Amino acid sequence: MASVPATVNVAGDLSPWQHQSVLVVDDEPGMVSFIQRSLASRCGWVTTAGSVEQAESLLARQHFDLIVLDISLPGRSGVEWLHQLREQGFAGDVVLMTAYADLETAIDALRAGAADFLLKPFSVAQMLNAVQRCFERSSLRRENFVLRREIDERAGGVEGMVGDSSLMREACARIKRIAPTPSTVLIQGESGTGKELAARALHRMSSRASGPFVPINCAAISAELIESELFGHVKGAFTGASAGREGLFYYARGGTLFLDEISEMPLNVQAKLLRVLEERKIRPVGSEQEVPVDVRVVAATNRNLAAEAVAGRFRQDLYYRLQVVGVTLPPLRERMEDIPALVDYFVEQFAPRLGTGELERDEAIYTRLVRYSWPGNVRELKNLVERSLILGYFADDFSAEEEPSAVPPAPTFDGASDDSLALVERRHILAVLDACGGNKSEAARRLGLSRKTLERKCALWGV
Numbered sequence: 001m002a003s004v005p006a007t008v009n010v011a012g013d014l015s016p017w018q019h020q021s022v023l024v025v026d027d028e029p030g031m032v033s034f035i036q037r038s039l040a041s042r043c044g045w046v047t048t049a050g051s052v053e054q055a056e057s058l059l060a061r062q063h064f065d066l067i068v069l070d071i072s073l074p075g076r077s078g079v080e081w082l083h084q085l086r087e088q089g090f091a092g093d094v095v096l097m098t099a100y101a102d103l104e105t106a107i108d109a110l111r112a113g114a115a116d117f118l119l120k121p122f123s124v125a126q127m128l129n130a131v132q133r134c135f136e137r138s139s140l141r142r143e144n145f146v147l148r149r150e151i152d153e154r155a156g157g158v159e160g161m162v163g164d165s166s167l168m169r170e171a172c173a174r175i176k177r178i179a180p181t182p183s184t185v186l187i188q189g190e191s192g193t194g195k196e197l198a199a200r201a202l203h204r205m206s207s208r209a210s211g212p213f214v215p216i217n218c219a220a221i222s223a224e225l226i227e228s229e230l231f232g233h234v235k236g237a238f239t240g241a242s243a244g245r246e247g248l249f250y251y252a253r254g255g256t257l258f259l260d261e262i263s264e265m266p267l268n269v270q271a272k273l274l275r276v277l278e279e280r281k282i283r284p285v286g287s288e289q290e291v292p293v294d295v296r297v298v299a300a301t302n303r304n305l306a307a308e309a310v311a312g313r314f315r316q317d318l319y320y321r322l323q324v325v326g327v328t329l330p331p332l333r334e335r336m337e338d339i340p341a342l343v344d345y346f347v348e349q350f351a352p353r354l355g356t357g358e359l360e361r362d363e364a365i366y367t368r369l370v371r372y373s374w375p376g377n378v379r380e381l382k383n384l385v386e387r388s389l390i391l392g393y394f395a396d397d398f399s400a401e402e403e404p405s406a407v408p409p410a411p412t413f414d415g416a417s418d419d420s421l422a423l424v425e426r427r428h429i430l431a432v433l434d435a436c437g438g439n440k441s442e443a444a445r446r447l448g449l450s451r452k453t454l455e456r457k458c459a460l461w462g463v
Helices: 029-040 052-061 078-087 103-112 124-153 166-178 195-204 226-231 267-279 305-310 316-322 336-354 363-370 377-391 419-435 440-447 451-461
Strands: 017-025 043-049 066-070 093-098 116-119 185-188 213-217 256-260 296-301 325-328
Touching: 017 029, 017 052, 017 124, 029 043, 029 124, 043 052, 052 078, 066 078, 066 124, 078 093, 078 103, 093 124, 103 116, 116 124, 166 195, 166 325, 185 195, 195 213, 195 256, 195 296, 226 267, 267 316, 305 316, 336 363, 336 377, 377 440, 419 440, 419 451, 440 451
Parallel strands: 017 043, 017 066, 066 093, 093 116, 185 296, 185 325, 213 256, 256 296
Antiparallel strands: none
């Protein structure tokens, strides 16, 4: 049994299969050597086993993208083991090999869930074609998974970053400059300022644009599950892990992984993320095998990570590793001149989908809008426009400030804070919560916050 590291092919470029792992199960040393030599220069690594028992031991400790399996093995047959793998939830592709094929065997192999069937003796080209078909199907499954997740994450979302204020022009120019680089990026800004839109823009304008963009909200996943969600796990790694599962780092290979609300990540997982960023390898929960990953990480937070690190709530070494290059998005109250363009943009986005007419708006409306402090930022404005389109008139359920000068200044991300802003935010959130009769889910929806964030704030205020 041996593992063969990735090598450079004749053309001098890494194979497109460089991140793929293959397990070859056959009791014929000559056949094992033939397959291993053929795949070693093309795949990330190739591991071999001479029996089902050896293969099961390997599979329990690490992930394999593909299994090349002989039907005739000592003890259990390949078909019998494949039936068991499918019953246990193994979703990877399996190519079956045999020297004694008949129609009944082929049908049994297909029923067991074989992706392809090779009749010995076979040529290198035949084997590589079968492997390529499997990897292409696997890639398609990953793309479909990412697209489904993206649709779920972006339900009701908008495209692009809108605004022509000097602050927005500066932020967009910085994103354009950063995007083509491979560097890790930290996006900071208040809730609702468009941090995910900025992350998507970084991905679209990078060399990874053809790869997946995989977002994960670190605040929305329990501390017990987030490590498995990110890095995957093997069967039996913890209670309830009846089958192995790949993590989001695996699905983001060749693309971008967006870690939203990274300040909510548990400290023990932060340590493991730091190691991934340094070594570009992940270790699934319960596995002894490290898996190379080619992923760009973009993180975002609405907190002051420098202050969180000083307070011991965030690892300083991870903060410095994330802050290779940063983007700070301005709050809406600092770019009030963008409000008319944002309102027009949201009307164009929502009116066709909602089946409503145009929304009447005049100078008086805009005057009221720019006198409001917008603690929920662009997300709050978007929700107001959508609500107004449904009602047929501009909803009057936000508290306009008497004078623009009364709008409190924005918090900074260099360790400073502003108590007046915190008071305005608290007053506004409690007013919305009261208007909703204490219904936190509805209040969170109106405010454009997650329920978890709202509950955390209420707990802090003793509400």
